[in-house]
Amino acid sequence: MTTPNPFMEGISDAVGFVGGALTGYWAGQWLGLNIFSAGYDNASIGGILLVGLGGGAGLHLARYWRSKQKAKDADTDAS
Template identity: 60%
Template sequence: MNQKSLLVEGLSDAIGFVGGALLGYWIGLLLGLNIFDPGYSNSSIFGIVLVGLGGGAGLQIARRWRNRGKPGAADTEK
């Protein structure tokens, strides 16, 4: 791998993760789940779970988008 492809991989992963986490946070706010509530209430825990799920989903979407059209990409991705 060259440096350009590593840079593209790192940036796309970071953008996908942060974008997904922000989307999960905003969806949580719409549902009344604030991760910054004092203490660990049920609503803050579920909000944190949404942020984590959103970040993970955004990362997976970014990786699939980056690898689209590459032959055998599904076999090499772990």
């Protein structure tokens, strides 16, 4: 059984979150939703929502990838 590497967990979480948030930001820009517009109009709120959802999805994807890597390493160690 291997011990978790906190550095790899932190880096993969950060890359997943930032990558997902950027993807959400770019999707919002493509849809015409500017998170930096003056005031909190519907377009701004929608863009902020996409950035938040993208960041959460990216973090979830990074943790899923890490669990698959851990399972693959466990299979390799068992053989």
